[in-house]
Structure formats: structure tokens, C-alpha cells
Amino acid sequence: MGVHDNADSKYIVIGNSSFSKLASKRPTTVVFNESSSKIQKYEDNQQNIQAENVDKGNINLQQQRKSLPVYKLRKRLLEEIRRNSTLIIIGETGSGKTTQIPQFLLSSGIAGSSGCIGVTQPRRVAAVSVARRVASEQGVETGKLVGYCVRFEDVTSSQTRIKYLTDGMMVREAMTDEILSDYSVVILDEAHERSVQTDVLLGVARRAQNLRKLKNLPPLKLLVMSATMDVDKFSKYFQAPALYLEGRQHPVKIYHAVKSQEDYAFSALVTAFQIHRDSPANEDILVFLTGQEEIEAAVVSARQVAKQLDGQGYPPLKVFPLYSALPTHQQLEAFKPSAPGMRKLILSTNVAETSVTIGGIRHVIDTGVVKARTHHPTTGLDVLRVEKVSKAQAWQRTGRAGREAAGKCYRTYTKEEFERMKEMPVPEIQRCSLAGVALQLLAIGVDITTFDFMDKPPKEAVDVAVTCLEKLGAVKGSPPQLTTLGRTMSLFPLDPRFTKVILASTEHQCLEEALTVVALLSGESVFTDPPAKRQQAYVARSRFASPEGDHVMLLNVFRAYSNTKQKKAWCHENFLHHRNLEYAASVRQQLAMLAERANLEKASCGTNTEQLRKALLEGLYDNLAELQRDQTYITVSSKQPVAIHPSSTLHGSKPSLILFTEIVATGRCYLRGLSVIDSSWLAEKGFNIGKHD
DNA sequence: GATTGTAAT
Numbered sequence: 001m002g003v004h005d006n007a008d009s010k011y012i013v014i015g016n017s018s019f020s021k022l023a024s025k026r027p028t029t030v031v032f033n034e035s036s037s038k039i040q041k042y043e044d045n046q047q048n049i050q051a052e053n054v055d056k057g058n059i060n061l062q063q064q065r066k067s068l069p070v071y072k073l074r075k076r077l078l079e080e081i082r083r084n085s086t087l088i089i090i091g092e093t094g095s096g097k098t099t100q101i102p103q104f105l106l107s108s109g110i111a112g113s114s115g116c117i118g119v120t121q122p123r124r125v126a127a128v129s130v131a132r133r134v135a136s137e138q139g140v141e142t143g144k145l146v147g148y149c150v151r152f153e154d155v156t157s158s159q160t161r162i163k164y165l166t167d168g169m170m171v172r173e174a175m176t177d178e179i180l181s182d183y184s185v186v187i188l189d190e191a192h193e194r195s196v197q198t199d200v201l202l203g204v205a206r207r208a209q210n211l212r213k214l215k216n217l218p219p220l221k222l223l224v225m226s227a228t229m230d231v232d233k234f235s236k237y238f239q240a241p242a243l244y245l246e247g248r249q250h251p252v253k254i255y256h257a258v259k260s261q262e263d264y265a266f267s268a269l270v271t272a273f274q275i276h277r278d279s280p281a282n283e284d285i286l287v288f289l290t291g292q293e294e295i296e297a298a299v300v301s302a303r304q305v306a307k308q309l310d311g312q313g314y315p316p317l318k319v320f321p322l323y324s325a326l327p328t329h330q331q332l333e334a335f336k337p338s339a340p341g342m343r344k345l346i347l348s349t350n351v352a353e354t355s356v357t358i359g360g361i362r363h364v365i366d367t368g369v370v371k372a373r374t375h376h377p378t379t380g381l382d383v384l385r386v387e388k389v390s391k392a393q394a395w396q397r398t399g400r401a402g403r404e405a406a407g408k409c410y411r412t413y414t415k416e417e418f419e420r421m422k423e424m425p426v427p428e429i430q431r432c433s434l435a436g437v438a439l440q441l442l443a444i445g446v447d448i449t450t451f452d453f454m455d456k457p458p459k460e461a462v463d464v465a466v467t468c469l470e471k472l473g474a475v476k477g478s479p480p481q482l483t484t485l486g487r488t489m490s491l492f493p494l495d496p497r498f499t500k501v502i503l504a505s506t507e508h509q510c511l512e513e514a515l516t517v518v519a520l521l522s523g524e525s526v527f528t529d530p531p532a533k534r535q536q537a538y539v540a541r542s543r544f545a546s547p548e549g550d551h552v553m554l555l556n557v558f559r560a561y562s563n564t565k566q567k568k569a570w571c572h573e574n575f576l577h578h579r580n581l582e583y584a585a586s587v588r589q590q591l592a593m594l595a596e597r598a599n600l601e602k603a604s605c606g607t608n609t610e611q612l613r614k615a616l617l618e619g620l621y622d623n624l625a626e627l628q629r630d631q632t633y634i635t636v637s638s639k640q641p642v643a644i645h646p647s648s649t650l651h652g653s654k655p656s657l658i659l660f661t662e663i664v665a666t667g668r669c670y671l672r673g674l675s676v677i678d679s680s681w682l683a684e685k686g687f688n689i690g691k692h693d
Numbered sequence: 694g695a696t697t698g699t700a701a702t
């Protein structure tokens with residue numbers, strides 16, 4: 001009669017997590033007040049697996065189009081668009097604006113007889129799926145009248161009149177054509193999401209419109225589509241009126257916690273089981289948490305509680321994690337509709353806020369927190385920490401309960417706590433390094449130091465970015481001017497420091513290796529990290545490890561991957577991310593093409609990977625840390641105390657000088673993506689680092 | 694000695 005025979009004791013194994021409280025069956029409830037707030041408007045028109053499945057029912061497409069709320073307003077809308085050179089359109093979820101407005105423009109003749117209607121999206125999947133949808137509504141093949149353009153995929157032709165593209169693609173187009181002469185209308189969709197590229201485009205498109213006016217060229221019509229909360233800001237920035245479009249969204253009842261909760265993850269799980277107890281089966285539950293580790297721990301707890309409830313008259317409960325680092329096949333598990341009489345409980349990061357939509361969700365539990373990254377220009381440090389969400393994000397989460405039917409949203413924080421939240425999240429342009437943006441803008445012909453952003457980034461961030469480009473030799477003078485090298489660099493879709501590594505790699509005869517490593521660094525991690533198999537994953541990875549560091553290890557992984565036939569199975573065996581490796585392979589291919597155009601000398605260093613590390617130093621010379629007498633590290637540039645991240649192959653070793661790709665403060669200040677550097681290489685380059693002896 | 698929110702060119 002061991003411990004595990006006792007029905008109650010099996011929860012003891014949950015151990016160190018705070019959820020042991022939950023398993024101990026301490027009588028715990030979270031009490032909610034029904035809120036009087038009406039549901040706010042927020043934006044969402046992501047196409048997704050669910051939506052596409054629904055469309056497969058043979059309902060007449062034209063009938064469907066006519067039933068969309070935007071159809072009724074067609075006439076009024078077109079009048080306003082005719083009258084104004086710029087119009088802000090506030091479109092609620094389900095209004096049909098993304099798919100219909102471009103078609104209205106085309107058929108009404110507003111878009112003219114030539115020239116494209118460009119519709120920008122923050123996400124690739126959205127650009128692709130909306131384009132396909134609109135092509136089928138027009139009864140044409142995608143790529144003819146209606147097409148899309150995203151990285152690696154240009155599905156357009158000379159016949160294309162409606163073109164969906166990522167906002168980053170349009171910024172790139174502006175680099176060779178500052179007046180956007182291919183377009184008669186530009187529609188900036190999802191503008192409220194305020195991605196860096198959208199913010200750049202807001203200014204670039206407005207400038208293109210003015211330039212065309214000044215040069216007496218055919219006018220550029222601008223439509224900015226956004227959610228409610230940003231209206232005044234957009235209206236002011238563009239000096240344009242706003243038009244409101246109603247949406248089609250089911251009501252969501254909001255509940256706030258009566259008392260402030262000290263442990264949001266615990267409260268969320270307690271709430272989930274309260275809902276599970278009280279609600280009919282097939283009403284699925286979506287919980288917003290902050291990160292992989294927290295989610296995996298919560299999944300373990302929830303599954304144990306679900307198992308205990310088995311056979312007690314509750315519907316069977318399936319628990320799924322959801323976060324973007326999860327391999328695709330595991331993500332798909334969470335999307336499968338639950339069988340009749342069952343319930344899904346999905347524990348997700350903010351991917352489920354905008355990027356993906358899950359069917360069947362009737363209950364949302366919002367913990368009110370999110371993990372957010374903020375760049376500090378003066379120290380070069382990125383801070384990644386759990387923060388309170390904004391009201392806009394809270395509303396976005398709430399809306400996820402009302403996609404298919406009336407729903408409920410449980411906020412595990414009080415009404416007062418909600419009221420104290422900021423209205424909008426800080427736009428990304430104010431939270432990131434600007435070197436890449438500064439270079440893009442200069443290539444368009446704009447000086448970032450005077451560019452009229454809707455929300456200005458901090459002056460220090462702009463100064464640091466310009467200085468960084470000067471040091472790389474990409475710009476010179478005041479106001480900053482692009483050099484020949486800078487012009488070449490702007491063609492690469494990379495952080496300028498990575499581009500510099502590629503360009504300088506020719507001096508070290510290792511272009512091939514530089515392309516590989518930079519491609520891998522500019523995507524997501526290729527290592528998978530299933531918490532349950534951490535040790536196995538570590539062992540599997542060790543066969544690629546190198547004493548020279550993570551960059552050479554990445555090279556080893558990619559070389560092995562390239563020589564493998566059964567890539568998917570091989571990735572699985574080796575705890576590697578097939579999706580991310582394939583993506584890196586595409587990036588590498590694109591970079592290789594750009595390198596060829598730039599006439600870079602093809603060369604490989606073979607096993608002499610020291611050359612690669614020297615090339616990395618050419619772009620990342622500011623990212624050095626040295627070992628001190630007390631065996632800890634400090635950064636060379638800002639004397640910041642740092643530590644080697646436990647995921648690094650150099651974790652546990654103590655090289656005296658290391659180069660890092662990234663510096664992120666989470667619990668501590670960690671360096672990730674490391675290479676061992678020989679200090680004599682710095683002397684060769686004329687760098688001086690203050691040795692402490 | 695102990696771990697990485699989400700997009701995108």
C-alpha cells in the first residue's frame with residue numbers, strides 16, 4: 001500500500017508548483033460579480049482553420065457576401081470614400097470590411113481602371129487566407145485578379161487589381177518606389193495592432209500621398225481600418241473623418257473577481273473547474289496565461305484534477321496547451337473540435353488573442369497579464385517580464401468567447417483593477433531597437449530623426465540606432481545619409497548587424513556558414529524543449545554541441561539537417577523544430593540570392609569554424625562579455641552583470657571572452673546565442689577591451 | 694547554476 005495507492009496522495013507529486021494548493025482540495029472558489037459594462041468594440045478578422053471549414057458548406061458565396069453588415073452600408077461607404085482622400089474606418093468583428101471593401105472599390109470604379117488596391121495585414125496567414133477567400137468570391141484563380149504577396153511567396157500577376165500583402169512587404173516596396181506608384185488605393189488593415197511595420201507604413205503612405213499631390217500625379221486614396229479605441233488618434237494624425245461599421249458578434253457577459261487574487265494562474269484554474277462543474281458539455285474554455293513553463297505546469301495540474309473528477313458525472317475534460325513555440329502538430333490538437341459530450345480546456349499565451357482562433361470557445365478566463373518585451377536603448381538590454389494587459393487587450397480576450405454564440409468572460413481581477421489598466425498597450429515602435437527601421441526609412445528617403453511617427457519612439461532609441469548604423473558604415477553625415485554599403489545593407493531583410501556579418505564574412509572566406517547561421521538566428525529557435533523530456537532533449541542536442549559555442553552548434557545542426565532525407569522523423573528524434581528549420585532554410589535561400597546579387601564571393605570555411613566566429617565579430621562587436629576574477633561575467637560595453645543562459649551549450653563552461661546574439665533580462669540578465677572569442681582578434685581589429693589585470 | 698510573449702522583411 002504505497003503512497004500512490006491512495007487516491008488523494010497522487011496529487012502530492014505535483015510538488016513545487018503553486019497548483020498543489022488546487023490538488024489538495026482546499027475549498028477554494030473565486031467569486032465573480034457580473035459586470036455592468038457592455039462589451040466594447042474590438043477588432044478581429046483573422047481567417048483561420050475553423051472559418052475555412054465553415055465556408056466549405058455549399059452556401060452561395062454571393063448570398064453570404066450580401067448578408068455581411070458592411071453590405072448594407074455600401075452606398076454610404078462609397079460616397080465617403082469618394083469624398084475623402086483619406087478615411088478612417090472603424091470596423092467591428094465580423095463586419096466583412098477586409099474582404100468586401102476592396103471588392104466594392106473595384107466594382108464601383110473608385111480604384112480607377114488601372115492600379116492596384118493594396119490591403120496590408122500584420123500577419124502572413126491573414127494576407128494569404130483573405131486573398132484566397134476574395135479570389136473565390138470573385139470566381140477567379142488566386143494570383144490573377146486577386147492575389148497576395150508575402151515573404152517567399154508572390155502570388156500576383158500583371159492582371160492583379162486587389163493585392164493583399166503584409167505591411168512589411170509594402171514597406172519593402174516603398175524602398176524602391178517611395179510614392180507607391182503601383183497603387184491607386186492603399187488600405188492599412190488592423191492598424192490598431194500597431195506593429196512596427198504598420199507604424200512605419202502609416203507615415204510612409206501618408207508621405208506618398210502628399211508627394212503624389214505635390215508632383216501632380218494620380219492621387220493615392222488611403223483607408224485606415226482600425227478598432228474603436230484608437231479612432232481619435234488616427235483621425236488626428238491623418239486629419240481625416242472616421243466611419244463606423246457595425247459588426248456581427250455575439251454578446252459576452254463579463255464577470256470580475258470580487259476580491260483581488262494573489263495567484264492569477266491558480267485562480268484561473270479554480271475558475272476553470274467552477275465553469276466545468278456548472279456548464280453544459282461542449283462549451284469549451286480558453287484561459288490566457290503568460291508563458292510556456294507556466295502553461296505546461298498548469299496543464300499538468302489541470303489534467304490531474306480532471307482525472308480525479310473522472311466518473312463523477314462531469315463531462316470528460318481534455319486539456320491542451322497552446323503557445324507559438326509548440327510544434328505544429330501539437331497546436332493542431334487544440335484546434336480539433338471536441339467530441340459531443342466532451343469539453344476542451346485550452347491554456348494559451350496571447351497567441352489566442354489575435355493570431356489564431358479556436359472554435360467552440362464559450363468561456364474565456366482572462367488573468368489580466370501578458371509577457372511583454374521592452375528594449376532599453378541606452379543599455380542595449382531587452383527586458384521580458386509579466387505585465388498587466390491594457391483595457392484594449394482585455395476586450396480583445398473577452399471577444400474570444402463570443403465568436404460562435406453568446407459567451408462569458410471571467411476576469412480574475414477586480415473591476416477596480418480593470419479600471420486602473422492603461423487604455424492601450426505601448427506601441428511596439430516605442431519598445432524595440434530601431435536600427436533596422438532607421439535603415440529602411442533612409443532607403444525610402446526619410447530621415448528617422450525627423451520622421452513624423454504617430455507615436456514618436458524615445459529620442460535615445462533613435463540616436464542609438466543612427467550611431468549603430470554609423471559604426472557599421474551604413475550611414476554618415478548629419479542629417480544621416482545612406483552610404484553605398486548602407487544601400488546594399490538595406491536590401492537584406494535582417495537586423496543591420498546581421499547583414500554586416502554576412503557582408504564581412506567574405507573577408508574570412510565563410511559566406512556559406514555566415515548565411516546559415518544568420519538565417520537560423522533571424523528565426524525562432526530550432527530546438528524543441530518539451531518540459532517532460534528535458535533530459536532526453538539535452539542528450540539529443542549534445543551530439544551537435546561545440547566547445548566553440550552556440551553558433552557553431554547551429555551550423556552543425558543545419559549541416560546535419562541538410563544531409564538528411566527523412567527530415568521530419570529526424571527532427572523528432574533529435575528534438576529539433578522541423579517547421580523552424582524549414583523556415584530557416586527558406587531564409588537562407590533568400591539571403592544567398594541577395595548575396596549573389598551583391599556579388600559576394602562564395603566561400604566556405606569547412607571545418608575551420610574559427611573564421612565564422614571572426615565574421616560574427618564584424619557585426620556583433622558591441623555584444624561582448626568578459627569573465628571577471630570572481631568567475632562572473634560583465635558586458636564589455638556597459639559593464640552590466642550578466643550570466644550565460646542555461647540553454648546555451650557554453651552554460652557551465654567559463655571562456656574568458658564571449659560574443660552574444662541577444663541579451664534578455666528575465667529572472668536574471670541572460671546572454672543567449674554565444675560564441676567563444678579570442679581577445680587577440682580584437683587587437684587585430686583595433687578594438688580595445690579593458691582587461692582587469 | 695538553472696530557462697525563451699507575439700508577429701514580420
